[in-house]
Structure formats: structure tokens, C-alpha cells
Amino acid sequence: xxxxxxxxxxxxxxxxxxxxxxxxxxxxxxxxxxxxxxxxxxxxxxxxxxxxxxxxxxxxxxxxxxxxxxxxxxxxxxxxxxxxxxxxxxxxxxxxxxxxxxxxxxxxxxxxxxxxxxxxxxxxxxxxxxxxxxxxxxxxxxxxxxxxxxxxxxxxxxxxxxxxxxxxxxxxxxxxxxxxxxxxxxxxxxxxxxxxxxxxxxxxxxxxxxxxxxxxxxxxxxxxxxxxxxxxxxxxxxxxxxxxxxxxxxxxxxxxxxxxxxxxxxxxxxxxxxxxxxxxxxxxxxxxxxxxxxxxxxxxxxxxxxxxxxxxxxxxxxxxxx
Amino acid sequence: xxxxxxxxxxxxxxxxxxxxxxxxxxxxxxxxxxxxxxxxxxxxxxxxxxxxxxxxxxxxxxxxxxxxxxxxxxxxxxxxxxxxxxxxxxxxxxxxxxxxxxxxxxxxxxxxxxxxxxxxxxxxxxxxxxxxxxxxxxxxxxxxxxxxxxxxxxxxxxxxxxxxxxxxxxxxxxxxxxxxxxxxxxxxxxxxxxxxxxxxxxxxxxxxxxxxxxxxxxxxxxxxxxxxxxxxxxxxxxxxxxxxxxxxxxxxxxxxxxxxxxxxxxxxxxxxxxxxxxxxxxxxxxxxxxxxxxxxxxxxxxxxxxxxxxxxxxxxxxxxxx
Numbered sequence: 001x002x003x004x005x006x007x008x009x010x011x012x013x014x015x016x017x018x019x020x021x022x023x024x025x026x027x028x029x030x031x032x033x034x035x036x037x038x039x040x041x042x043x044x045x046x047x048x049x050x051x052x053x054x055x056x057x058x059x060x061x062x063x064x065x066x067x068x069x070x071x072x073x074x075x076x077x078x079x080x081x082x083x084x085x086x087x088x089x090x091x092x093x094x095x096x097x098x099x100x101x102x103x104x105x106x107x108x109x110x111x112x113x114x115x116x117x118x119x120x121x122x123x124x125x126x127x128x129x130x131x132x133x134x135x136x137x138x139x140x141x142x143x144x145x146x147x148x149x150x151x152x153x154x155x156x157x158x159x160x161x162x163x164x165x166x167x168x169x170x171x172x173x174x175x176x177x178x179x180x181x182x183x184x185x186x187x188x189x190x191x192x193x194x195x196x197x198x199x200x201x202x203x204x205x206x207x208x209x210x211x212x213x214x215x216x217x218x219x220x221x222x223x224x225x226x227x228x229x230x231x232x233x234x235x236x237x238x239x240x241x242x243x244x245x246x247x248x249x250x251x252x253x254x255x256x257x258x259x260x261x262x263x264x265x266x267x268x269x270x271x272x273x274x275x276x277x278x279x280x281x282x283x284x285x286x287x288x289x290x291x292x293x294x295x296x297x298x299x300x301x302x303x304x305x306x307x308x309x310x311x312x313x314x315x316x317x318x319x320x321x322x
Numbered sequence: 323x324x325x326x327x328x329x330x331x332x333x334x335x336x337x338x339x340x341x342x343x344x345x346x347x348x349x350x351x352x353x354x355x356x357x358x359x360x361x362x363x364x365x366x367x368x369x370x371x372x373x374x375x376x377x378x379x380x381x382x383x384x385x386x387x388x389x390x391x392x393x394x395x396x397x398x399x400x401x402x403x404x405x406x407x408x409x410x411x412x413x414x415x416x417x418x419x420x421x422x423x424x425x426x427x428x429x430x431x432x433x434x435x436x437x438x439x440x441x442x443x444x445x446x447x448x449x450x451x452x453x454x455x456x457x458x459x460x461x462x463x464x465x466x467x468x469x470x471x472x473x474x475x476x477x478x479x480x481x482x483x484x485x486x487x488x489x490x491x492x493x494x495x496x497x498x499x500x501x502x503x504x505x506x507x508x509x510x511x512x513x514x515x516x517x518x519x520x521x522x523x524x525x526x527x528x529x530x531x532x533x534x535x536x537x538x539x540x541x542x543x544x545x546x547x548x549x550x551x552x553x554x555x556x557x558x559x560x561x562x563x564x565x566x567x568x569x570x571x572x573x574x575x576x577x578x579x580x581x582x583x584x585x586x587x588x589x590x591x592x593x594x595x596x597x598x599x600x601x602x603x604x605x606x607x608x609x610x611x612x613x614x615x616x617x618x619x620x621x622x623x624x625x626x627x628x629x630x631x632x633x634x635x636x637x638x639x640x641x642x643x644x
Binding site (some may be wrong): 023024027028029030031032033034035037040041042043044045047048049050052053065074075077078080087088089090118119120121123124125126128130132134135137139142144145146151208209225251277 | 357397
């Protein structure tokens with residue numbers, strides 16, 4: 001069996017593409033990273049565990065993609081430009097085919113975002129994938145959760161709920177035809193982080209967050225940190241193309257609290273509507289206005305006629321969920 | 323059961339101590355880190371798995387200490403000053419007492435090194451602890467593995483082998499009296515990373531590495547990356563106080579390839595001997611000269627009389643070991 005050093009070297013080690021920003025990559029006690037002048041580093045960690053965040057028999061190439069995508073999504077939500085990441089990997093065995101596919105999926109997405117794998121760790125253990133990602137953002141321009149203001153519009157990128165629809169299909173909570181399940185499943189397995197949009201919104205948006213645990217829960221973090229409330233039109237939420245074919249009893253909860261969407265939820269002043277739409281068009285990313293930030297605490301849901309909705313919605317929580 | 327957000331908030335969240343270097347800590351999509359002008363960031367990740375890196379019933383306070391210590395040791399080996407770290411934690415259950423003790427042990431060591439916990443992730447899963455640590459080092463002054471030169475002295479900080487002696491005692495490979503096992507065990511459970519020494523060696527040492535997998539294996543990385551060889555006097559190695567009482571048949575292999583030492587192995591030109599000793603004295607860390615870097619590839623071992631030794635030594639390897 002190859003040693004851990006061989007494994008790392010064979011599948012993951014490549015020279016950094018920009019020696020000015022990453023003077024030293026994989027292979028020493030530490031990597032060295034040099035952000036450009038006037039830049040801060042945005043840093044985020046995510047840990048993905050088999051059986052909790054992905055199925056035991058997950059396709060390794062898709063899994064490699066998704067593990068990096070969820071981290072890139074955190075950079076997107078800060079308006080940061082990707083720079084590099086570390087990968088720590090616990091594996092039950094050193095399976096060469098699995099590693100090749102996993103590395104392939106991960107590094108293809110890394111290449112698409114000019115993001116170097118700069119270091120990490122490999123060990124034997126129950127499958128666990130931990131990525132820490134680094135991006136650059138100009139000092140003072142990060143899109144923070146605590147920056148929403150009363151009167152701001154609330155915007156959503158792309159569409160919501162298809163990943164949750166796929167999960168319902170896999171779990172047999174609902175019956176989906178095979179083609180629909182496959183299309184929805186791609187939203188679950190191959191999320192596309194909104195990295196370009198996040199950067200384009202710098203100087204335009206106030207607060208931003210990425211929607212990983214469901215809109216209600218994640219918007220809740222903005223409201224709590226900003227000390228504000230919000231009203232959301234549940235029928236204005238852009239349902240994914242597969243979810244859109246289902247009745248509103250399914251559409252509303254899956255769009256509001258489905259999770260695994262990896263879209264951006266952001267707030268911006270009403271005076272910036274044209275700028276938001278122009279920034280989104282420049283990135284080729286659709287955005288939809290779905291509500292408003294209020295001074296009064298709490299989250300209020302209404303239907304398309306403005307009538308209050310009282311939905312029993314629980315945001316996805318790794319410990320509190322059954 | 324408290325939610326993951328409650329857990330993180332209760333045990334781990336504290337405001338960053340230096341808002342200039344860490345403008346934004348735990349609680350957003352990313353933390354923000356701003357290295358000072360002229361500084362590069364040194365970054366390292368380590369993942370520790372139950373049953374592989376620590377015993378299932380490990381004391382959580384000692385475990386918290388050790389997980390951060392092994393990462394601080396990587397910064398020490400680069401000559402970097404600690405700045406902050408992220409913690410990703412998979413736990414089989416949300417045990418409040420365990421988390422309090424674990425956080426206590428970890429944050430006490432973090433405080434001792436002015437190192438902020440700036441972010442992370444918590445999820446349910448088999449116990450897995452992944453830390454990514456960040457330090458600052460002046461541009462061009464990092465102690466790299468590829469910088470050893472023929473003729474350099476090879477130095478070791480502190481002592482080697484007591485952690486391996488403790489492991490042998492726990493495994494009943496050898497019989498140790500309870501007091502000796504306890505003292506040796508502290509070297510295994512409570513390593514003290516050589517953070518001050520690493521920084522003091524900037525501009526003096528050429529190459530450096532921390533000894534986590536055993537001197538032979540770790541020095542081997544310096545030799546490989548620097549394109550040089552070395553000769554080590556196995557009897558000059560500073561054995562730990564417990565190991566020192568044992569015969570050389572045990573002392574040599576445990577000092578050469580024991581692992582879990584977290585001492586620094588570094589090289590420096592012979593002309594710098596006084597500077598090395600002065601830097602070490604300033605930090606209160608003993609250092610010992612144990613060999614020499616040669617142009618000829620490979621690692622040669624000799625005894626105190628210069629006679630060649632042929633020891634069958636395998637460096638600790640997480641995948642290749644039985």
C-alpha cells in the first residue's frame with residue numbers, strides 16, 4: 001500500500017500557479033501565502049462526513065467537486081476572490097482509483113476558480129473531508145452578515161429547492177420520475193458557487209450569506225447579526241426548474257428551508273436595484289428580489305397577496321435534526 | 323440537545339484579541355485576517371482521528387492541548403509567529419462536559435501563544451479534529467525544508483523518545499513503573515511546541531522541520547527537498563529523561579524513530595554555532611548538535627566512536643504502518 005506521502009504527492013501536488021501570491025505550496029511544514037497590498041484574507045473551514053453530508057457510495061469525482069464548492073461558496077458570500085485551500089482527508093483505506101477521481105473533481109473546480117491546493121494532511125480513519133479555503137478581499141469591502149439595514153431589499157441568486165427535492169426523491173418522501181430526479185440530483189451533487197457574483201456585489205450589497213442550511217435559517221443569521229427583521233414573499237422565491245412543477249405546498253417549504261442550495265442571499269438598498277441587476281447580468285447569474293429588511297425583529301412570511309403565512313419550518317441543523 | 327451553533331458559541335467563541343490582525347473572527351461566512359505589511363502567512367493543517375492519533379478515552383483537556391500543539395509546532399518549524407486557527411470538529415454526540423474541557427485545554431494553549439480561534443465547523447460524526455493554523459513570517463525569512471546545505475550542522479531542540487517510551491509502556495511492549503510511565507506520558511499527551519525557538523532561529527538556521535513522525539523520517543524530508551545527505555551520531559541524540567535510563571538498544575531506536583516528539587530539527591552553518599546557542603538560551607530551550615549535512619545523498623548513522631550503525635528503522639506512517 002502506498003504511504004500517505006506518496007498518495008498526497010501523486011494525486012494532489014501541483015506547483016502553485018502564482019508564485020507571488022503562493023510562494024510555497026504543498027510539501028513543507030507550512031504553505032506560504034502573500035495577499036496583495038490592501039487585501040485582507042477571507043478564511044473558512046468546512047468538514048464533510050460520510051452519511052451526514054454525502055451518501056456512503058457517493059461518486060468520488062462529484063464529491064471532490066462538492067467539497068470544494070461549499071467552501072468556494074463561503075468566499076462568494078464574503079465577496080472574496082479565491083486564492084488557495086488546504087485539504088485534510090481521513091480515509092478508511094488508500095484507494096488509488098477513488099483518490100484519482102476525487103482529486104480530479106476537486107482540482108477541475110479549483111482550476112476554474114484559479115484556486116491552488118496549498119497543503120493539507122492525509123490519515124487513515126472514517127471518511128472525513130475538511131477543507132480550509134483562503135480568498136482575497138479589499139480591506140473594508142467584505143460582504144458581512146452584520147451589515148443589513150432596515151429598508152434594504154432582500155435578493156436571492158439563481159433558484160432554490162431542487163437539491164431538497166432530490167433528497168426527497170432519494171428518500172422516497174415523494175415519487176419523482178427518473179429524469180426529473182436526475183436533473184434535481186445535479187443541483188444536490190454539483191452545486192456551482194456564486195464566486196463571480198459575490199465579487200461583483202462588492203460596494204453594492206450590504207450583507208450577504210450563502211444558503212447552505214436553508215433560506216430561513218441562513219437569512220436568520222443576517223437578521224440576528226444585523227439586529228433587524230425581514231418580510232419574505234414565499235411565492236416570489238425562485239423555485240428550481242424541477243421544483244417549479246410541484247404545488248405550492250411543496251414549493252414553499254423546499255424553497256424556504258430546503259438546504260444545500262449554495263445560492264447567495266444578500267441585501268442592498270432600494271436605490272441600488274439597477275446596480276444589482278447590472279452586476280448580476282455581467283456574471284450571467286439571475287437574481288430575484290424576494291423581500292425587505294425591516295427594523296422590527298423576526299422573520300415574517302407572506303404569500304403573493306401579502307397575506308401572512310405561518311409555516312412550520314425548521315432550518316437544517318447537524319445536531320438538532322433527528 | 324443544543325444546536326451546533328449553540329455549541330460553537332458557548333465554548334469556542336471569543337472576540338479576536340487584535341482587531342488589526344483579525345478584523346473579523348467567528349460568526350460570518352469567513353473570518354478576515356490581515357497580516358502586517360512585509361509579512362507572509364504560514365498555513366498548516368493537521369487532522370487527528372480517534373484510535374489513530376489518540377486513545378478513545380483520551381482526557382479531553384489534554385487532547386485539546388495536543389491538537390493545537392501539533393499545529394503550533396508546524397508554525398515553529400517555519401519560524402512563524404502564531405496568529406489564529408480554525409477548528410473543524412466531528413463529534414459522535416454534543417457532550418457539554420467534554421466540549422468544555424476540550425475547549426479549555428485548547429484555548430489555554432492558544433492564549434499562551436496569542437493565537438485566536440477565528441472560525442471553524444462542527445458536525446456529527448466519528449470523532450475527528452481538524453485544525454488549520456495561520457502565522458506570520460517576514461517575507462523571505464521562513465525556515466524551509468529545502469534550504470539545508472552541505473557542511474551544515476544538524477541540531478535538535480529538547481529531548482527525543484519519551485513519547486515513544488510512553489507508548490511502549492501503554493502497549494506493554496516494555497514494563498515501566500507507574501511514576502516513569504506517567505512522566506513519559508506527559509511528553510506524549512502535552513507536547514510543548516518550540517514556537518519561540520523557531521522565531522529566534524530566523525536568519526540563523528538554514529532548514530527546519532518539526533519531529534512528529536520520528537527524526538529519521540522527518541530529517542529525510544529535509545534531505546530529499548534540499549538534495550543533500552547527512553550523518554547522525556545516534557549516541558549524541560538527547561534522549562528524554564525517562565528514556566535516558568534505558569540501554570542503548572532501546573534509546574537509539576526510540577530517539578531516532580519514535581515519533582510524537584514535536585521538537586525542532588534544524589540545520590545551520592558551523593559558523594553560526596554561537597548564534598544558535600545564544601538564540602536557544604534566550605528562549606530557555608536546550609539544543610544539541612547531533613550530526614552534519616553532507617553532499618552525498620542518504621542518511622548515515624554512526625555510534626559515539628564513529629562506527630557505522632545499520633538500524634532497521636521505519637518512520638511512523640499513517641497508512642503504511644500495520
